[in-house]
Amino acid sequence: QKEVEQNSGPLSVPEGAIASLNCTYSDRGSQSFFWYRQYSGKSPELIMFIYSNGDKEDGRFTAQLNKASQYVSLLIRDSQPSDSATYLCAVNPQGGKLIFGQGTELSVKP
Amino acid sequence: ETGVTQTPRHLVMGMTNKKSLKCEQHLGHNAMYWYKQSAKKPLELMFVYNFKEQTENNSVPSRFSPECPNSSHLFLHLHTLQPEDSALYLCASSQEMGTGDLNYGYTFGSGTRLTVV
Numbered sequence: 001q002k003e004v005e006q007n008s009g010p011l012s013v014p015e016g017a018i019a020s021l022n023c024t025y026s027d028r029g030s031q032s033f034f035w036y037r038q039y040s041g042k043s044p045e046l047i048m049f050i051y052s053n054g055d056k057e058d059g060r061f062t063a064q065l066n067k068a069s070q071y072v073s074l075l076i077r078d079s080q081p082s083d084s085a086t087y088l089c090a091v092n093p094q095g096g097k098l099i100f101g102q103g104t105e106l107s108v109k110p
Numbered sequence: 111e112t113g114v115t116q117t118p119r120h121l122v123m124g125m126t127n128k129k130s131l132k133c134e135q136h137l138g139h140n141a142m143y144w145y146k147q148s149a150k151k152p153l154e155l156m157f158v159y160n161f162k163e164q165t166e167n168n169s170v171p172s173r174f175s176p177e178c179p180n181s182s183h184l185f186l187h188l189h190t191l192q193p194e195d196s197a198l199y200l201c202a203s204s205q206e207m208g209t210g211d212l213n214y215g216y217t218f219g220s221g222t223r224l225t226v227v
Contacts, residue, residue, distance in 0.1 A: 034215045041223070043198075043218040043219060045218070049215055090216075096207060097141075097155070097207055098215070101152075103152060
């Protein structure tokens, strides 16, 4: 079992819809969780982080964490074509290095 | 300058050449990382340095040689590379590792696009 799992996609949503990106992790002691966005040929950019169970909202982005289910998600409301990118989930297992998922490719169609 | 700076942005080298990639961070971080990302592939962790000491080498071929003279600078020395080494090489930094405290994530540089011919 991979330590951090994401569906590779591509996930295709129409412009204006909600995009839902999911991630599961194996280390139950993980403490911090991150979402990075990576445009093609560019470096990853941190867009959200979450430490506590529940929801965290920042503009059109909402991160959701459920430690009991070992599940973290990213919702993008009112998706725009500029949101088309690969989204990387990363998990910090108890102070060690970040473990990255393989990324989910999101395509927002006009 | 702020953030993590990588140079050069693009590099084309022959298989017999020797070149170096440079990474510099201005964030006061103590941990630095080299990642390789081939086209349409996930990030591959290569090396980890924490307070200038190498703490991880993920079975990277010896034709890649890292150097970390201080917590702000990280180099990746390249020699006798193969065409399959062509990729985006990313440097990242973070506050530190292994303390058990909450980690504030990594900051990535813009990367070096390497082509081996």
